[in-house]
Amino acid sequence: MKVSEVSEDSLIVSSLLKKYNVKPFMPNPNLDKTKISHSLDLHKLKKEIDLSMEKHGRHPWLSADDSSLRYTGFSINYNPNHQDQLNPNASSLGTPKNKRDQFYYNSLQEHEKIKNSYFDTYGFIKRTPAASEGYLSAILDTCQRTIIRSRMMILSGHYFDDQLIAQYKEAKPGDSKFGWHRDEPIHVNLRINIPITGNDAFVFEMLGEEPYFLEPGFAYSWDTNKPHRVWCREKTDLERYNLIVGVSPWFDYFPERDEWLPNQYCGKKDPMEMLREGLIFDWLRVK
Ligand SMILES: [Fe+2]
Numbered sequence: 001m002k003v004s005e006v007s008e009d010s011l012i013v014s015s016l017l018k019k020y021n022v023k024p025f026m027p028n029p030n031l032d033k034t035k036i037s038h039s040l041d042l043h044k045l046k047k048e049i050d051l052s053m054e055k056h057g058r059h060p061w062l063s064a065d066d067s068s069l070r071y072t073g074f075s076i077n078y079n080p081n082h083q084d085q086l087n088p089n090a091s092s093l094g095t096p097k098n099k100r101d102q103f104y105y106n107s108l109q110e111h112e113k114i115k116n117s118y119f120d121t122y123g124f125i126k127r128t129p130a131a132s133e134g135y136l137s138a139i140l141d142t143c144q145r146t147i148i149r150s151r152m153m154i155l156s157g158h159y160f161d162d163q164l165i166a167q168y169k170e171a172k173p174g175d176s177k178f179g180w181h182r183d184e185p186i187h188v189n190l191r192i193n194i195p196i197t198g199n200d201a202f203v204f205e206m207l208g209e210e211p212y213f214l215e216p217g218f219a220y221s222w223d224t225n226k227p228h229r230v231w232c233r234e235k236t237d238l239e240r241y242n243l244i245v246g247v248s249p250w251f252d253y254f255p256e257r258d259e260w261l262p263n264q265y266c267g268k269k270d271p272m273e274m275l276r277e278g279l280i281f282d283w284l285r286v287k
Pocket of ligand 1: 181182183224228
């Protein structure tokens with residue numbers, strides 16, 4: 001399906017799922033948390049990320065209320081036709097159309113047009129200048145599927161004082177001001193989280209489970225369509241660097257024709273199985 005065939009009031013992926021008659025997908029609860037070791041050189045990656053930010057900027061999470069310095073980073077991919085017309089390197093870090101409490105899940109009510117919005121994940125198909133250099137770029141180039149809205153994110157521990165930590169602890173699971181949110185279903189966007197730095201003050205929390213630290217040296221993926229968040233549970237001056245790569249498991253993008261087509265796994269193979277078998281990154285598979 002050509003992107004030009006998608007109407008202004010539809011997400012690209014919604015049109016794709018409809019056109020190719022993809023049945024609703026139920027994730028396998030036994031594969032809900034996938035943790036895979038890898039041998040990326042994280043020291044080198046961190047160094048190059050810092051160099052890239054010196055050159056291309058370190059961008060705050062953006063909303064209608066403010067921009068948050070506790071959550072910063074840069075975009076891996078951008079949409080050249082993005083309706084917010086942001087700096088490409090910052091374009092997957094929120095939208096000025098939504099308030100901070102409107103990032104829980106697909107909050108499109110402030111949008112006149114849906115196509116090419118922040119929430120139009122399949123619009124983000126072009127690599128940003130910030131992610132086009134050196135080791136980071138080489139890692140991303142090994143992806144066997146199409147990378148969609150993705151980012152390199154930094155959570156800064158020193159913004160979490162006692163008061164903020166207490167607010168995070170007490171926040172209700174629907175409150176996106178304190179990080180709670182849902183992402184798309186994994187057959188739309190399989191998100192692979194690669195921790196680069198951090199300590200156990202920083203935690204990932206899936207609703208109903210104890211928060212835990214994501215260890216550098218591993219990559220993680222979950223059914224992040226369920227409510228979850230990341231936060232800092234104790235005072236620390238450290239910064240947590242995590243690369244979050246979102247991939248389209250079932251549709252591949254062909255830039256020369258500006259067209260998305262279903263691949264051989266579409267509707268047939270669980271995206272988490274694809275990751276575990278090395279069909280997303282061949283260096284990342286369950287042995
Ligand atoms: Fe998430």
